[in-house]
Amino acid sequence: MGEVYRARDTRLDRAVALKVLPENLAADASHHARFQREARIISSLNHPHVCALHDIGQHESRHYLVLELLEGETLAARLARGPLSQSQAVRVGAQIADALAAAHRHGLVHRDLKPANVMLTPSGVKLLDFGLAKPVSAEVVVTPLAATVGGGTPATAEGQIVGTLQYMAPEQVQGLPTDARTDIFALGAVLYEMMTGRKAFEAHTPAGLIASIMRSDPPAVSATVPGTPGSLDAVIERCLAKEPGERWQSAHDVKLQLEWLQSHATGAVASPPPATVHRRVWGASLAAAFAGGLVTATPLVVALWRSPAGPVDLVPRRLDMALPKDAALWTGAIPDVPEISPDGRWVAYGATVRGRRQLHLRSLASTESKVLLDNEDAAFPFWSPDSRALGFFAQASLKTISIGGGAARVLAPAPAPRGGSWGGGRILFALGRTSPTLPDPGGAGLYTIPETGGAPRRAEIPPLPGTLYFRPRLLPDGRSFLISTFPANQPAAALEAAERGHQGQSLRLAALDSRESRLIPEVEGPASARARFAVGHMIWARDAQLLTRAFDPRSGQFTAPEVVIAQGVRVYSVARDGTIVFQAQSSSPFTQPTWFDRKGVREGTLADPDAYGGLSLSPDGRRASVWMGSRAGNQDVWEVDLSTGVLSRMTSDPAIDSDATWAPDGTRVAFTSARSGTLAVYVKDVASGREELLAPMAGRPLVVDGWTPDGRALVVRQPGGRNTYIVTLDADRTLRPLVANAFTMDETQVSPDGRWAAYNSDESGAWEVYVARFPTFTSRRRVSTAGGVQPKWRRDGKELFYLALDSSMMSVPIDTSAELTVQRPIKLFDSGITPDPGLTQYGVTPDGQRFLALDRSGREGETLTVLLNWLTPENLGRR
Incomplete structure (x- = not known):
């Protein structure tokens, strides 16, 4: 819209492009508004592939924009001479995707991407004409469609669905809401046209063209252009998926794929071999985006999520994904679990970065992580079924946040959270205790709440009196769920069970509309808290081995023997299609107790590098306590003799033990443990080895911070740090609140x-x-x-x-x-420490001259491992 002239800016003596709103449109309020909107949008986008705006003004009745003068030709003019080469098309496509990604980051959808709005200049692509762009949240007005096809008037006139018909996504031609994925469909159509010289969708009439867009898929590019790699076919096919949820979810991901193709354009690229089973697969194009690369050696190059209609490879693959070097996953009593999205495209994980707790989002096709929440103690993240949002717990509340960004939304109070799950239009979550604003405030339990918010409802699964619940996991039907259970307020029973190695924990299969639940005895103890179900299999860990076994959720019975699918696993999650992500124990943040003087000179090390969670020096400076994980998946406290470096075990319970701190006289150690069914504080007599549970707040989780200098009391707090107490160690065990904020x-x-x-x-x-x-x-x-x-x-x-x-x-x-x-x-x-605000990672000698620190200098960053096609019958049959 508008007439463009070559002009000269006499003030700065430079050539510019002058875009003028025609007089016959200037009086029209809608065209004037569109002209002004284009100016605002361009001014907000400072990007090398977006045409720059220098000025805006009005001369008499004529409105104008002063734009960067571009030397070159439009992509439409170039395509009039024939298709581009593969390298040209991929390079141009990557630059268009980069410009779109910048617009989408500003919350803008272009809505009229087409070759005529792409300028090819000596310095690269410039994206033009943002006159139809809209904020993502803007309302969509459905209007009659009366477009012409081909060289006629484009369908952008008043009273029509905005855009140019040949490049419209299905939702756009229906007048439905549009978002960034609408532009990705148009990008796929432009890529297709650059490669083939033909439009992806063609017909003689607008109605025929709409029918083609809605129902037909264009022939693969490789069918028209021999030698086209299957990976490029797959990138374009996924851009052109009819359903927005099946397309690439961000222009940045498309850019990464095209840049990878560009860097490999000189090599031979093989199409995937035929297979009889149609299944999503990942390949080397994904592996190239991973810092760790592809571990398996079978040569194959396919793009992510190839069209379900196409043949794909089912070879099992193992990929390593490096986390940011300064990001450390918490390995304590409730460790951070990398949660893979149901569609297998994203991983969300909590991490501590330079002392700040952050919730990260990582596309499995990207080398970069995005911070969704900064400095908020997000715990237990879980995905929405459509993989577009995350639920989590923070500040004693249940919250949700879109992976596209924005502010988190509070849905319900959630003190002492124990995990949640999302499905069937509702969220199921577990609490260790409740608040007066929830039903039945006297005890812990399970609750459901509509995914849009509302009043929580009790979702107990009787008859299970005196039971706590942990990490509910809804099954695909949105009704059935797995739940880990263990005794509440019954320390003796829990400790007796712990002596048998079960810790009183069990796994049950239940349903939201049923009064019954079924015990699954094959999965017991700590493993029950993280068991997952996907593609007909139960997946759980035992003794750091990741196991799977075919399972029928209707009968609650296993239907095949168990199979070991990975060793040395610490935490894990599973996508709906069976893609697995886990952190290996060897990838935990290994550190080494190291002596420093006040100038930072290293004076020696103690013990071997290991997954130490924290450290505390004894008051006399002769001993230290450290807590570290084991291959069995638990964590214990150990004593280190500082003269010899020899470690001696201080705790041996199968539960997580941590936060050890020495009494002022050095005769006792207080520590935090989950062995009683919830986090609680214990005191151990170093000489006799006797351990005593402090239970002044039965059923309410507590962790220890330190001692008072007279050794008569402990400073303790609730996890999350909102309430701090002092508890005396006399016979009365008096607990007194200190501060709450x-x-x-x-x-x-x-x-x-x-x-x-x-x-x-x-x-x-x-x-x-x-x-x-x-x-x-x-x-x-x-x-x-x-x-x-x-x-x-x-x-x-x-x-x-x-x-x-x-x-x-x-x-x-x-x-x-x-x-x-x-x-x-x-x-x-x-x-050399990665600071964590909830840990003790160093100690100082009484005179303040030497420091014992958990040094991580020179260590590699942590990694996550992704297993693809591991749960296929073909792969399991070979194991």
């Missing part, structure tokens, strides 16, 4: 004189270290200046240490003799 508060350490407490909190939006009076938590002062976690006092109380978020060990001179006096922090050295 809306922010996370962690790692509270009482000063040697007992008058002050240091802790880290996220109340400022980033983790910082504070000091406040103890036990009132008044006269509060922030002592860190650019982020910090894990404060530690020197024995005389005159110096406070903490970790900055960039791993620096910091020192704060401090005076607590009268009122609190704090000096500016001083950097001592780079510790």
Whole structure:
């Protein structure tokens, strides 16, 4: 829309393009609005493949835009001379996809991508004409269609569905809502035309053209252009999928695929061999996007999610995906689990990055991760059935967030969450306890809530009195679900079960509209909490082996022997089609206890590198406690003799034990364990080995932070850090609230004189270290200046240490003799630690001259492993 002239900007003495709104349209409000909208959109997109806007104005009644003058020709003019070569088409397509991705990141859909709106210049592609672009959230008005086909007037005039018909997606010709995937369909049509010289959809009449777009698939490019690689066929076919959910979900992913093809254009590219089973498959085009590459050696190049109508390869493949180097998955009592989306295209995972808890999203076709949530303690993420949104728990609430970005939405209160699942238009979630705003506030249980929000409803599965529930997993029918159960408020029974190695946990098959549940005895103990069902198989882990077995959910019976599909597995999840993602134990963040002096000089190491979760020095500086995982999947506390480096086991329960901290006199160690069915605090006498459960809040999870200097009480908190308490160790076990707030508060350490407490909190939006009076938590002062976690006092109380978020060990001179006096922090050295606000990762000797730290320097980043086609009958039959 508009007339374009070559002009000269006399102020800056440069050639420009002048786009003028014709006089006969200037008086029309809709055309004027469209002209103004185009100006706003172009001005917001500063991108090398989008035509730049220099100015906008009005001269008398004539509205105009001053645009970048482009030398070259439109893609339409170039195609009038014939198709492009494969390398040209792939290069141009990648640049168009890059421009679209930039527009989509700004929340804009072009809606009129066609060769006439693509300019080919010496510097590359320039995308033109954003006059029909709209925000993704804009309403769609259905209007009559009266377009001509071919060289006639394009179907962009008033009163018609906007766009140019040959490049419209099915939803667009129906007047349905459009989004970024509408542009991806048009991109597929343009790619097809660049390769073949023919339009993807052709007919003599608009009605015939609409029918073709809605019902027909164009012949494969390789059928018209011999030698076209099957991988390029698959990229275009997926762009042109009729259903938006079956297309590429982002233009950035298309760009990555085309860039990979461009880099491999000189090599021979084989089409996949024929197969009798039609199934989604991944191949080397995906592997090229993974930092780890393809592990299996069979040569095959196919693109992601080839059209179901085409023959595909069923060879099992194993791919490694590197996480960002500074991202560490939490390996504690409730570890971060990489959750693969139902469609197998995305992985969501929680990670700690420089002391900040983040929820990451990673496309399996990309080398980059996207941060969905920053500095929010998101736990138990789970996917919507359409793979477009995530549910999770944070700040004692159940929330959802679109993977496209935006703010999270609160659906319901959720104190002490134990996992959730999404299906059948509702969310099923488990709580360790409830709140007054939920039904039956006196106890824990299962609840359902509509996926759009509303009042939660109790979803108990009686008769299971005195039972806690963990990680519900809805099956594909949206009604049946798997649930892990274990005794609540019955420590003795739970401990007795733990002695048999079962920890009282079991797996049950239940249904939302049934009063019955079925025990699945073959999957018991900790394995029950993560068992998954996909493609007719139950998948679970036992002794770090990932197992599968054919399972009939209607009868609740296994129908085949179990098969080992992977070794050394720590955490895992499974997509709807059976694609598996897991983290191997060898990929955990291995560290090594390392001595540093105050200048950062390494003075030696202790023990071997391992998956240490944390560390604590004894008050005399002669021993340390560390907690680390084992191949069996549990975690125990170990004592390290600092003179010899020899490790001795301190705990041996099959449950997760962590957070060990020494009493001031060195005779006892307090630690956190899940062995009683929920997180609880135990005290161990070092000499006798006797362990005692502190249960002042039966059924409510508690973790330990530290001791008071007289050794008579412990500072404990609820997971998530909203409530901090002090519990005395006398016969009454008195529990007294210290502080409750809306922010996370962690790692509270009482000063040697007992008058002050240091802790880290996220109340400022980033983790910082504070000091406040103890036990009132008044006269509060922030002592860190650019982020910090894990404060530690020197024995005389005159110096406070903490970790900055960039791993620096910091020192704060401090005076607590009268009122609190704090000096500016001083950097001592780079510790080599990936800081975590909920862990203790270093210790300092009583004189403050030496530091024992879990050094990760020089270690490789963590990886996730993806298994493709592992659950096919052909593969399982060979194992």
